[in-house]
Amino acid sequence: MDATGSIRLAACDCLTPLGNAAHTHAALLAGTRALHPTPVLGRDGGDSVPLALLPGRALDETVPPTWLQAMQPLLAPLAGDGWGTARKPVCFTSSNFGVGSLHAFRRSGDPAHAAYGTPAASIEQIRHTLGWGTHFAIFSHACVSAHLGLLHATRMIQAGLADSALVVSYDFLSPFVAGGFHSLKILNADLPAPYMARDTGSIGLGDGAAYAVLTRDQGALSIMEQHLHNEMYHFTANRPDGAGFATALAPLAHAAAGRRLWVKGHGTGTLEAGRLEAHAFALAFPGAPLVGWKGSLGHTLGSCGLVELALAATALQTGQTPGTVGTSAPTFTDTVATAPFENRAYDGVVCASNAFGGAHAALLLCHA
Numbered sequence: 001m002d003a004t005g006s007i008r009l010a011a012c013d014c015l016t017p018l019g020n021a022a023h024t025h026a027a028l029l030a031g032t033r034a035l036h037p038t039p040v041l042g043r044d045g046g047d048s049v050p051l052a053l054l055p056g057r058a059l060d061e062t063v064p065p066t067w068l069q070a071m072q073p074l075l076a077p078l079a080g081d082g083w084g085t086a087r088k089p090v091c092f093t094s095s096n097f098g099v100g101s102l103h104a105f106r107r108s109g110d111p112a113h114a115a116y117g118t119p120a121a122s123i124e125q126i127r128h129t130l131g132w133g134t135h136f137a138i139f140s141h142a143c144v145s146a147h148l149g150l151l152h153a154t155r156m157i158q159a160g161l162a163d164s165a166l167v168v169s170y171d172f173l174s175p176f177v178a179g180g181f182h183s184l185k186i187l188n189a190d191l192p193a194p195y196m197a198r199d200t201g202s203i204g205l206g207d208g209a210a211y212a213v214l215t216r217d218q219g220a221l222s223i224m225e226q227h228l229h230n231e232m233y234h235f236t237a238n239r240p241d242g243a244g245f246a247t248a249l250a251p252l253a254h255a256a257a258g259r260r261l262w263v264k265g266h267g268t269g270t271l272e273a274g275r276l277e278a279h280a281f282a283l284a285f286p287g288a289p290l291v292g293w294k295g296s297l298g299h300t301l302g303s304c305g306l307v308e309l310a311l312a313a314t315a316l317q318t319g320q321t322p323g324t325v326g327t328s329a330p331t332f333t334d335t336v337a338t339a340p341f342e343n344r345a346y347d348g349v350v351c352a353s354n355a356f357g358g359a360h361a362a363l364l365l366c367h368a
Helices: 021-029 066-078 099-108 111-116 119-130 145-158 175-183 243-255 271-284 301-318
Strands: 002-015 036-039 048-052 090-093 136-139 164-171 208-215 221-230 261-264 348-355 359-367
Touching: 002 021, 002 066, 002 145, 002 301, 021 301, 048 175, 066 119, 066 164, 066 208, 090 119, 090 145, 090 301, 099 111, 099 175, 111 119, 119 136, 136 145, 145 164, 145 208, 145 221, 145 301, 145 348, 145 359, 164 301, 208 301, 221 243, 221 301, 243 271, 243 348, 243 359, 261 301, 271 348, 301 348, 301 359
Parallel strands: 090 136, 090 164, 261 348
Antiparallel strands: 002 208, 002 221, 036 048, 164 208, 221 359, 348 359
């Protein structure tokens, strides 16, 4: 699936344990890590693994959920304002929605948790709090969920079905989510080092939320091209020849011909996927610096595509790109940028995400 032709990014922001997009961007430039050793099962203990939780937030959910309270300042500028109407639809994206509340319900038996647990229930809480209407769509495909929302919003505007569209993405950790990744043996005590060639790989997980307002002609940045490809090779693994990555990037490489770009990769810290991804970027965009920020923020799951888009937009607007926090030589390719760099001489950035099930998504963000 793809969307050709540009769409403007009128506004965007994110929420991470390091703050909003501006504060998180500044912290990444300084090399700050939001990840800290945390019992993987919350109050039930378990191994300590690197998690990045919002300040004051525990892994175990409360009533009302702490994530709902945390999102209110992020989305406050969008309260009312006609969102959720026929000409201003909302796309909600997540991989887990309120699953932490369902886990708390099952663990405690308190039915109050259930009012926040399902996708529809968690969205209704957000919509009601902000006074949004009922014209919305829901997208969930693991870690490319945000890209699906962006693609759908773009198509709605380009087809003349909407004047503008709002994409909202959120994923917050719980013992259910952290325990699941721990069972896959990819979430362990080691801090992640994206694109670093070392003996063992590991990821971190983080809380994250973001929004983006898309319009036809307002905003200083344009999403020039978007592409989504599913290689359907394996539930958790990629084709060993990297063909899925190459297929997803080819339309962007064609659209970007003649432009000088840098790349914001997925970069979770796993070895095989990191190696395939780094080499695919080097082939599709020769010489383009590659960065990944999950070594600081952890993997924010279904929200990562939008959280990191907001940070990439901030980097373009400030002229400063944070390096790949937590990574040092040797790296899979010599294009991996471990230190911050000035990007004012660049035309834009490729933002990419990958997901379980063989999904690859990428977009091209440029100065309008």
